[in-house]
Amino acid sequence: MNNKKIYILVAFAGITATVLNISNAAVAAKYDVFYGNLAFYAITCIASLITYIYFKKSDKNKKKLLDIGGPLNLLGGTLGAFVPIFIALGFLNLGAFITTMGVIGGQFLTSMIIDSKGWFGLPKLKMNKVKWLSVALIIAGVIIMTM
Amino acid sequence: MENIYLLLSLCAGCFIVLQRNVNMRLAKNVGLVGSNLINYLIGGIFAGLIYFAVSCLGMVNKVHFGGFHYALIIAAVCGITIVLLSNWLVPKVTAIAFTVFTLIGQCTSSLIFDIIIYKKEITMTNVIGAVIVIIGVMLYNWDHRKEES
Numbered sequence: 001m002n003n004k005k006i007y008i009l010v011a012f013a014g015i016t017a018t019v020l021n022i023s024n025a026a027v028a029a030k031y032d033v034f035y036g037n038l039a040f041y042a043i044t045c046i047a048s049l050i051t052y053i054y055f056k057k058s059d060k061n062k063k064k065l066l067d068i069g070g071p072l073n074l075l076g077g078t079l080g081a082f083v084p085i086f087i088a089l090g091f092l093n094l095g096a097f098i099t100t101m102g103v104i105g106g107q108f109l110t111s112m113i114i115d116s117k118g119w120f121g122l123p124k125l126k127m128n129k130v131k132w133l134s135v136a137l138i139i140a141g142v143i144i145m146t147m
Numbered sequence: 148m149e150n151i152y153l154l155l156s157l158c159a160g161c162f163i164v165l166q167r168n169v170n171m172r173l174a175k176n177v178g179l180v181g182s183n184l185i186n187y188l189i190g191g192i193f194a195g196l197i198y199f200a201v202s203c204l205g206m207v208n209k210v211h212f213g214g215f216h217y218a219l220i221i222a223a224v225c226g227i228t229i230v231l232l233s234n235w236l237v238p239k240v241t242a243i244a245f246t247v248f249t250l251i252g253q254c255t256s257s258l259i260f261d262i263i264i265y266k267k268e269i270t271m272t273n274v275i276g277a278v279i280v281i282i283g284v285m286l287y288n289w290d291h292r293k294e295e296s
Contacts, residue, residue, distance in 0.1 A: 006239050007240070009232065010236055010244070010245055011248045011251050012252060013233060013252065014248065014249040014253040014254075014256065015252045015255075016225045016228050016229050016232070016252075017225070017252075018252075018257050019256070020221075020225035020226055020229065022260055022264065023219070023225065024222050026216065027216045030214070031211040031216070032208065034197060034207050035198065035212065035214070037198070038194045038195055038197075038198045039214075039215070039216075040219060040222055040223075041187060041190050041194040043219050043220070044222075045187045047226070048183050049184060051180055051183065052183070052184040056180060056181075063176065065177055065185070067177060068173060068176055068185065069173070069175070069176035072169070073173040074185070074189050075166075075169045076165070076166040076167075076169035076173060076186050076189070077185065077186045077191075077192075078189060078190070078193050079162040079169075080162065080163075080166045080186060080189075081190045081194045081196075082159075082197070083162050084194075086155040086158055086162075089152055089155055090159070093152045096260040096265065096267075097258050097261045098156075099156045099257075100254065100257040101254075101277045102153050102157050102159075103160040103163070104253070104284065105160060106158060106159060106160020106161045107160040107161070108160075110161040110165065111164050112287065114168065115291075119168070120168040120172060121172075125294070130287075130289075131287060133283075133286065134282075134286040134287035135283070135287070136283075137282055137283030138280050138283035140279055140283075141277065141278070141279030141280030141281075141283060142157065144272055144279060145153070145277065145280075146276075147276075
């Protein structure tokens, strides 16, 4: 597969993320954000169970599902339970574009904090002028969008 | 009031990154598909708890419970597609290219959906703000890649 097709597929992954959020917002608009969130998790739970059963057969790593390595490793699912609620509220009240930009801004600011502190066992990155400038630009961009 | 929703979208972005990193640690113990399953299982339990809490507070209409919307299937298909596509594409392109092209896809599609579905008017300040955010993200990635190489 050539590079052009791969880049188109990467952009398609971004479009898919927006379609996912639009779909969640449509469910939230018909019922409410909390039921929409619960229904989304119920469906994706079944889908991920099917994926698990399908891929586990070909998985060479025979790791046990219950060997989670500490309760803190379950925090991902806990935080994730709030994400569709926040995004659906944003989509219904601010629209897709501003919410998407807000989510992207939040992702990069958090990544920057994790990078600079070296959390999650990741290598600690030294903050330089360029990185601080990019952080300032992200914050300024989000503030300008609210004007 | 709009600023609260923007703050919530920033929080969503923050939670997504924390979730991704915690799941990465979990995946080291139980594997990728196992981590995915546990993530959605725990998420489902907490989504149920949140629904129970808000329904006790009278914030939701319980008549909706059990309702089904076709968009749920689209959301589930999209969720799995993103995971599979990302796992397949990440090793094939550079990190900056992945970030930039995902951003392009997200920005253009959200703009189109805003105009077609939400009938929103995109103001000049919205576009300028978004362009500044994109420049910031690209600058951070460029500097990060430069340090790595």
